[in-house]
Amino acid sequence: MKPPLFGLLLAGGRSTRMGRDKASMVMGKDGLNQGQRAVQELSAFCQKIYLSLRDGQAPPEGCENLEVVRDNLGISGPMAGILAAFEREPDAAWLVMACDLPFVTPEVLAKLVQARADGANFIAYASATDGLPEPLCAIYEPGARAILQRHAERNHLCPRHIMIEERATLLELPPSSRRALENMNTPEDIAAATGEKQIHIGWFGALAEERGCREETVVTSAQTAGAFLEEFSNTHNLSGLRGHVRIAVNDEFAQPDHPLRTGDKVVFLRPFSGG
Amino acid sequence: MSFFIESHPIDFESLRESLASPDCGGFVFFEGRVRNHHEGRDVVGLHYEAYLELAQKEGRRLVDEVSRKFGVRAAAIHAVGDLKPGDLAVWVGAAAAHREEAFAACRELIDAIKLRVPIWKRETYTDGHGEWIEGCRCASPH
Numbered sequence: 001m002k003p004p005l006f007g008l009l010l011a012g013g014r015s016t017r018m019g020r021d022k023a024s025m026v027m028g029k030d031g032l033n034q035g036q037r038a039v040q041e042l043s044a045f046c047q048k049i050y051l052s053l054r055d056g057q058a059p060p061e062g063c064e065n066l067e068v069v070r071d072n073l074g075i076s077g078p079m080a081g082i083l084a085a086f087e088r089e090p091d092a093a094w095l096v097m098a099c100d101l102p103f104v105t106p107e108v109l110a111k112l113v114q115a116r117a118d119g120a121n122f123i124a125y126a127s128a129t130d131g132l133p134e135p136l137c138a139i140y141e142p143g144a145r146a147i148l149q150r151h152a153e154r155n156h157l158c159p160r161h162i163m164i165e166e167r168a169t170l171l172e173l174p175p176s177s178r179r180a181l182e183n184m185n186t187p188e189d190i191a192a193a194t195g196e197k198q199i200h201i202g203w204f205g206a207l208a209e210e211r212g213c214r215e216e217t218v219v220t221s222a223q224t225a226g227a228f229l230e231e232f233s234n235t236h237n238l239s240g241l242r243g244h245v246r247i248a249v250n251d252e253f254a255q256p257d258h259p260l261r262t263g264d265k266v267v268f269l270r271p272f273s274g275g
Numbered sequence: 276m277s278f279f280i281e282s283h284p285i286d287f288e289s290l291r292e293s294l295a296s297p298d299c300g301g302f303v304f305f306e307g308r309v310r311n312h313h314e315g316r317d318v319v320g321l322h323y324e325a326y327l328e329l330a331q332k333e334g335r336r337l338v339d340e341v342s343r344k345f346g347v348r349a350a351a352i353h354a355v356g357d358l359k360p361g362d363l364a365v366w367v368g369a370a371a372a373h374r375e376e377a378f379a380a381c382r383e384l385i386d387a388i389k390l391r392v393p394i395w396k397r398e399t400y401t402d403g404h405g406e407w408i409e410g411c412r413c414a415s416p417h
Contacts, residue, residue, distance in 0.1 A: 202326070204324055204325075204326050204393070204395060205324055205395030205397070205407050206395065206397075206407035206409075208324075209407065248326070248329050248393070251328040251329050251332065252329065252332070253329070253333075267326055267329070267393075269326070269393055270395065270407075270409060271409050271410040272389070272390065272391070272392060272393055272394055272395060272410045273389075273394070273395050273396045273407075273408040273409060273410040274323065274325070274330075274353055274364075274365065274388060274389055274392050274393075274394030274395070274396065274410075275307050275353075275364065275365050275385060275388055275389035275394075
């Protein structure tokens with residue numbers, strides 16, 4: 001009988017290039033953040049899902065109910081998370097998935113799971129770009145634990161190199177999911193991949209009071225500042241957005257046809273009442 | 276010359292001193308103070324809020340425009356935060372060789388600030404109820 005398959009969601013990265021926690025970011029229109037989406041995908045194949053966090057890190061929004069595995073002190077990166085998971089459940093196989101892979105589909109995970117029949121310790125996809133193993137959406141069978149530990153002792157902490165050396169079973173991505181393992185490291189990655197933009201909204205005066213916050217970040221496909229105002233106004237019931245509203249983009253007044261780029265800051269302006 | 280947004284109470288005196296100049300014989304300034312009534316209701320307090328990044332930029336542009344247009348030395352300072360009736364909300368000054376330009380520049384600058392600088396006020400009334408005030412978009416001063 002094959003060992004049970006557990007899911008390990010890697011959310012311990014520092015997201016320095018993105019500038020904010022990637023697992024908490026909402027991508028796409030379903031409103032799920034990346035952590036929640038990954039949990040949804042994993043839950044179809046795994047008996048139980050653990051959340052891998054670095055020491056002292058709080059779980060991302062929506063993932064508070066998952067059991068947490070903390071990185072072992074001393075090493076960092078994905079290896080720390082995977083080894084900590086094996087320490088917790090030595091007899092399990094782990095379907096390890098990074099939290100910044102928004103294009104992973106059930107089909108992609110199903111193919112990995114089916115390949116367990118071969119009995120390999122490591123099962124991964126070959127990268128669509130360079131053919132090398134993709135270790136952060138892969139299966140690590142219990143037999144992989146001792147191998148990983150041996151590498152870690154020699155300070156080999158790169159799971160990709162380990163998979164190459166250990167001749168991981170490499171699968172080809174399904175033709176319809178060639179981009180499934182592209183990860184999102186910067187706001188520009190998101191824009192390029194989805195055509196959607198992340199917009200930071202600042203709220204002031206009556207609008208801040210009605211909205212109940214001073215700032216928020218939303219995702220939109222609107223091309224211009226004016227289209228964004230119309231879209232936001234149509235999807236949110238804010239009386240303050242009706243009537244005369246001007247728009248500022250990146251701390252400057254903007255016309256409705258001003259093009260929007262990902263990362264822009266937008267403020268909707270009610271008529272002023274200074275003086 | 277300069278435009279500032281500061282937490283109440285604003286320090287306009289150093290600004291007034293910096294505007295005064297031996298070649299300016301006319302110095303006009305305007306003080307906007309908190310009124311204790313608005314459209315028939317008793318006002319007990321005002322809260323001013325600014326979109327600081329844009330308000331400072333736009334305010335400086337207005338001061339520059341008016342200074343150039345009238346050939347005056349001009350400056351303004353606006354308060355944000357919680358104010359009571361009688362408190363100073365905005366101070367605008369214009370110094371020129373002669374009084375005509377100074378009066379005209381001061382008048383134009385305060386009107387432009389009210390119309391174009393992203394600052395909003397919320398009035399609180401005697402019953403504790405409060406309301407954000409919408410500025411009028413018409414260009415005529417009132």
